[in-house]
Amino acid sequence: MTGVVVAIVVVVVVALIVFASAFHIVQQYEKGVVFRFGRVTGEKGPGLVAIVPFVNVLRKVSFRIVTMPIQSQGIITRDNVSVDVSAVSYYRVVDATKSVIAIENIEAAINQIAQTTLRKVVGQHTLDEMLAETDRINVDIKEILDIQTADWGVLVTLVELKDIQLPDTMKRAMARQAEAEREKRAKIIAAEGESLAATALGEASDIMMVHPLALQLRNLQTLIEIGVDKNTTVVFPGPLMSTIQEIGAFLSRETGAMAKLPPPSANGRGKGAEVPPEPKGT
Numbered sequence: 001m002t003g004v005v006v007a008i009v010v011v012v013v014v015a016l017i018v019f020a021s022a023f024h025i026v027q028q029y030e031k032g033v034v035f036r037f038g039r040v041t042g043e044k045g046p047g048l049v050a051i052v053p054f055v056n057v058l059r060k061v062s063f064r065i066v067t068m069p070i071q072s073q074g075i076i077t078r079d080n081v082s083v084d085v086s087a088v089s090y091y092r093v094v095d096a097t098k099s100v101i102a103i104e105n106i107e108a109a110i111n112q113i114a115q116t117t118l119r120k121v122v123g124q125h126t127l128d129e130m131l132a133e134t135d136r137i138n139v140d141i142k143e144i145l146d147i148q149t150a151d152w153g154v155l156v157t158l159v160e161l162k163d164i165q166l167p168d169t170m171k172r173a174m175a176r177q178a179e180a181e182r183e184k185r186a187k188i189i190a191a192e193g194e195s196l197a198a199t200a201l202g203e204a205s206d207i208m209m210v211h212p213l214a215l216q217l218r219n220l221q222t223l224i225e226i227g228v229d230k231n232t233t234v235v236f237p238g239p240l241m242s243t244i245q246e247i248g249a250f251l252s253r254e255t256g257a258m259a260k261l262p263p264p265s266a267n268g269r270g271k272g273a274e275v276p277p278e279p280k281g282t
Contacts, residue, residue: 025048032096
């Protein structure tokens, strides 16, 4: 009786093993590559797949996009600047049979070729180009990887530079450059403002020359602005240059009037006049 039970158990175990080897479930995002005695016989789509146990072998291949980080690489740019650049790549399998036959480990192979390509492409650009033209660098890296991985049944969908580490000295130099650029812009803007203000003041002075009353109205407006603060001192702005001219004209007129006066008489007390003696006392 015991031998019969053992035989039944053995048969059940063998049946389960055969069943597990004969039936496989392929997910929606997968494809199965069927090998028969080591040779590829075809591909199986998603669902329940039945194969001949111990004769056929099923290899499942995922078609989902894989995110693979590219570790930081020490790179010397074309203008001899040392930088550390890291990136990230996205790829997916497009041919299940090629991906199984042509390459042993897809992830490791793409990781190594991506690191090499990253160093090669970035090293062909200067630092300014690398910082300003990252999109073009990403496209160049992707195109090179696509050519390398086409025979593996893999498509690289996207490559992006993730981080660029610069030396501290280069960061300080770039900060000084940016500060100088900002200062240059500020000076140019200030000079343009002075030019516009001078032009506006010139136009205003021309108008005041044609309409003298406009200057008086401006003086009154200035008084109103000063009076808003309730000051005890009233400052009245006057035309300084015209005042100086009027004072000069006044002094000229006074000098001319003095020159037209008649000379002093002989009996006067001018220069050369004799002073009468004082009377003597008794």
